[in-house]
């Protein structure tokens with residue numbers, strides 16, 4: 070996947086203007102590295118690059134990772150073009166997995182409606198992050214399969230995000246859930262979030278086990294009949310010298 074660059078400057082010169090048209094006879098576009106904020110101007114002086122209003126696609130999550138069964142899994146942030154892959158993904162999840170994820174038996178048609186998937190795949194990377202796992206190193210292949218999706222949704226007005234995840238049934242138990250969760254914890258720390266929350270059914274032993282392995286603390290909510298999981302990121306950062314809670318963060322820093 071190509072790295073995004075800033076368009077530092079577009080120079081158009083000269084212009085031919087008539088009643089109903091405008092023609093540029095010559096134009097040049099100057100690009101700067103996506104991570105640069107202070108850059109060398111083409112004149113040799115240092116110039117500031119203005120941050121764009123919309124955060125660009127975060128390429129830093131893209132990595133190949135090998136599952137417990139030896140499958141090469143591509144992990145990356147979700148993108149709008151993933152909509153057909155998500156539709157196909159939902160064909161391959163059981164009713165039980167859907168129920169434990171959505172706390173309801175949300176039907177396939179509802180899960181894959183264009184309205185919903187527009188919100189799922191077109192995200193504001195400033196506010197939310199969703200990672201997908203794809204079976205295969207090259208996802209330009211037409212048979213590329215989306216096998217899991219995990220998301221952090223920032224709650225309004227507080228530095229807390231809610232975690233959710235769905236792994237397709239055939240790929241459960243291969244470490245994908247834990248891997249995606251660890252990546253999202255790293256992301257939350259890099260974003261300066263205070264905590265991550267997750268709401269889990271008491272019967273969802275696998276999810277509870279993974280969350281606790283990563284450091285979440287559980288409390289049972291009797292009234293709602295759910296397990297509430299909470300990860301205090303600031304506390305965990307202080308404890309990070311303990312190798313048992315070491316996280317496998319992406320290597321590049323977040324650019325903006």
Ligand SMILES: CC(C)(COP(=O)(O)OP(=O)(O)OC[C@H]1O[C@@H](n2cnc3c(N)ncnc32)[C@H](O)[C@@H]1OP(=O)(O)O)[C@@H](O)C(=O)NCCC(=O)NCCS
Nearest residue numbers: 166169233234235236241242243244245246247274275276
């Ligand atoms: C829960 C879920 C996300 C886990 O993902 P996954 O990729 O299967 O998880 P992993 O393979 O990383 O880890 C599963 C762990 O749970 C353990 N586990 C599985 N079943 C278990 C059970 N009944 N009791 C205790 N632990 C269990 C596994 O042994 C493994 O732990 P280990 O790596 O220490 O051996 C996945 O099963 C899923 O998508 N379920 C449906 C949706 C859902 O429940 N979402 C969570 C609500 S937000």
